[in-house]
Amino acid sequence: xxxxxxxFGLFISFSTLNAQVRHVGAMSEMGKSxxxxxxxxxxxxxYKGLIALGPLGKMQGEITAVDGIPYTGIVTPEGKxxxxxxxxxxxxxxxxxxxxxxxxxxIQGQVGSIQELEKLIESTLMANGVDxxxxxxxxxxxKFDRMTTHIVTPRSADIPGYVEGRNQAxxxxxxxxxxxxxxxxxxxxxxxTHHDSFMHVHFLSENRDFAGHLDxxxxxxxxxxxxxxxxxxxGN
Numbered sequence: 277x278x279x280x281x282x283x284f285g286l287f288i289s290f291s292t293l294n295a296q297v298r299h300v301g302a303m304s305e306m307g308k309s310x311x312x313x314x315x316x317x318x319x320x321x322x323y324k325g326l327i328a329l330g331p332l333g334k335m336q337g338e339i340t341a342v343d344g345i346p347y348t349g350i351v352t353p354e355g356k357x358x359x360x361x362x363x364x365x366x367x368x369x370x371x372x373x374x375x376x377x378x379x380x381x382x383i384q385g386q387v388g389s390i391q392e393l394e395k396l397i398e399s400t401l402m403a404n405g406v407d408x409x410x411x412x413x414x415x416x417x418x419k420f421d422r423m424t425t426h427i428v429t430p431r432s433a434d435i436p437g438y439v440e441g442r443n444q445a446x447x448x449x450x451x452x453x454x455x456x457x458x459x460x461x462x463x464x465x466x467x468x469t470h471h472d473s474f475m476h477v478h479f480l481s482e483n484r485d486f487a488g489h490l491d492x493x494x495x496x497x498x499x500x501x502x503x504x505x506x507x508x509x510x511g512n
Contacts, residue, residue, distance in 0.1 A: 301367070
């Protein structure tokens with residue numbers, strides 16, 4: 277009986293641990309170290325429900341992982357956004373979690389900025405009993421009206437892909453379908469969210485040929501749903 281109870285306790289602990297948001301490195305510190313890597317994405321390959329965001333290598337692209345599959349946005353020599361799907365890559369900082377089961381709820385409204393999107397996500401999740409006091413990943417699928425995204429590019433001439441005077445390539449999207457993949461955290465500012473936001477969000481196109489960091493956002497969200505880890509309803 278004691279052995280069964282111990283195994284059950286270990287299972288619960290492992291399940292809870294898997295759902296936790298983790299990070300390595302920090303957004304505010306990576307430049308000070310010359311964008312030195314803090315993690316290899318391959319070390320997370322064992323997580324079947326991996327969701328992760330961060331920059332690639334020495335600012336050579338945008339790492340987006342979802343459902344255990346990496347989609348790294350890079351800039352081609354012609355300046356277009358493209359995808360490479362490799363595990364053998366590194367990041368100067370990364371936020372990640374292992375989520376194998378998602379809950380979904382409808383999201384309603386029209387927003388004109390990322391700040392308004394953040395407020396709508398907060399109010400929607402809180403109204404449905406989701407605990408926002410600890411970090412959580414989220415996803416929103418749909419066809420979005422207008423977005424601006426970017427993919428970071430190298431800061432140093434000794435890194436492949438460097439273009440003088442350019443730190444990122446910017447992209448405009450109109451009426452494009454795909455998925456917003458993000459992390460919400462009240463404790464992650466300057467670590468894996470910017471100093472003025474509780475969110476870090478990437479856009480992954482529906483046909484999986486583009487992934488970039490979300491900078492601006494305007495869209496009607498009616499008839500869409502937001503996904504969050506199933507066990508994150510308060511009281512569960």
